[in-house]
Amino acid sequence: xxxxxxxxxxxxxxxxxxxxxxxxxxxxxxxxxxxxxxxxxxxxxxxxxxxxxxxxxxxxxxxxxxxxxxxxxxxxxxxxxxxxxxxxxxxxxxxxxxxxxxxxxxxxxxxxxxxxxxxxxxxxxxxxxxxxxxxxxxxxxxxxxxxxxxxxxxxxxxxxxxxxxxxxxxxxxxxxxxxxxxxxxxxxxxxxxxxxxx
DNA sequence: GCGACAG
DNA sequence: ATCTTGTCGC
Numbered sequence: 366x367x368x369x370x371x372x373x374x375x376x377x378x379x380x381x382x383x384x385x386x387x388x389x390x391x392x393x394x395x396x397x398x399x400x401x402x403x404x405x406x407x408x409x410x411x412x413x414x415x416x417x418x419x420x421x422x423x424x425x426x427x428x429x430x431x432x433x434x435x436x437x438x439x440x441x442x443x444x445x446x447x448x449x450x451x452x453x454x455x456x457x458x459x460x461x462x463x464x465x466x467x468x469x470x471x472x473x474x475x476x477x478x479x480x481x482x483x484x485x486x487x488x489x490x491x492x493x494x495x496x497x498x499x500x501x502x503x504x505x506x507x508x509x510x511x512x513x514x515x516x517x518x519x520x521x522x523x524x525x526x527x528x529x530x531x532x533x534x535x536x537x538x539x540x541x542x543x544x545x546x547x548x549x550x551x552x553x554x555x556x557x558x559x560x561x562x563x
Numbered sequence: 564g565c566g567a568c569a570g
Numbered sequence: 571a572t573c574t575t576g577t578c579g580c
Contacts, residue, residue, distance in 0.1 A: 378570080380571055388570090388571080420571075422568040429570075450571090452569050461569070482569045515578095520569090 372407070373539050374400045374444030374472075375548030376437050378429050379556040380416075388428070392416040395563075396429075396436040397555035400444045401548045404541055409551075410439040411559040422482065425451060426462045433462070434469050446473045446527065446535055448549050453524035454506035455484045455499065467525020475532040476522030477549060481507060488518055496533060508533055513544045 376398040384392065394416055400408035412435060418427045437447065452461030453476050461482070467474035481499050489495035489511050499507040499520060510533055511518040523532040539546040 378571080380570090382572065384572065394571095420570055422570085425569055450570065455569080463569090476569080478569050480569075522569090 370402050371538070372400050372402050372442060372444040373446055373448065373535065373546075373548050374398060374408075374437070374440060375448040375546065375552040376433050377450065377549065377552035377556045378432055379553065379560055381560070387419040387421065388416060390416055390418045394429075394432060395556045395559040396432045397552045397559065398436045398440045399548055399551045399555060400440055400442055401539070401551065404547065406551055408441050408444075409555055410436055411555050412436045412439070413559065413563070423457045426465045430462060430465055430469075433466050437466070437470055437472070444472070446475060448475050448477055448536070448539070448546055450478055450549070451476045451522070451524075452478060452482050452507070452520075453522040454504075455482045455501065455520070455522055457483065459506075461522065461524070463522055463524035473526040474524040475527050475535050476507075476520075476524050477536060477546060478520045478522065479517070481520050484520075491515065494537065505529060510536060512536070512540055516544045519545070 463476035484499035486499040489497040541547040
C-alpha cells in the first residue's frame with residue numbers, strides 16, 4: 366500500500382499595508398487557507414472580508430475568528446491538522462484562538478507564534494530541533510522550538526485535540542528547511558497576493 | 564504612572 | 571498585523 370497522505374493545512378489573515386495600532390471593526394482584510402501534501406499545495410482558498418473588532422490581546426478571536434472560520438470551511442481537501450498564528454492554553458482564560466477555531470471546525474489545530482502571550486520560559490539551545498518549556502505557573506502550555514540555528518525560536522502551541530508532543534512533531538515535519546512551517550508561509554503568500562490584486 | 568501585550 | 575532600518579551571509 367502507498368504511504369498515507371499527510372494533509373497539513375494553514376490559514377492566515379493580512380491587512381492593508383500601512384495599518385498601524387490595534388485597528389478597528391470594519392478593517393478590510395484578506396484571509397487565505399491552504400492544504401499541503403508532502404510539500405505540494407493541493408488546496409487553496411482566499412476571501413476578502415472585514416475585521417469584526419479591534420485587536421485586543423487575549424481577544425484575537427473577536428477580531429478574526431469568523432473570517433478564519435469562513436475561509437477554512439471552504440477548503441478542499443479537508444486537512445488532518447491546521448496551523449495558524451495564535452495560541453492555545455497560553456491565554457488568560459486558557460482559550461486562545463487556535464483552540465476556538467479547532468472547536469468550531471471540529472479540526473485539530475496547532476498554534477505557531479513569534480512570542481508567547483502570557484507563558485514564560487528560557488530559550489532552547491541554538492540547534493535545530495532544540496526545545497524548552499513555556500509555562501504558566503507549574504503548567505507547561507507551549508514549547509519554544511528552534512527550527513533553524515541562528516534564528517529566533519518559534520512558540521508551538523498545542524490546541525484543539527493536539528498535545529505538546531504532537532504539536533512539535535507536526536511543526537517540525539512541515540518546515541521544509543525554513544524557519545516557519547511551509548503551509549503558513551504559503552497561506553501568507555496567498556493572502557498578500559490577493560491584497561496586491563486589489 | 565509606566566511598560567507589556569497572540570495578531 | 572505592518573513598517574523601517576541595519577547587519578550578516580551566501
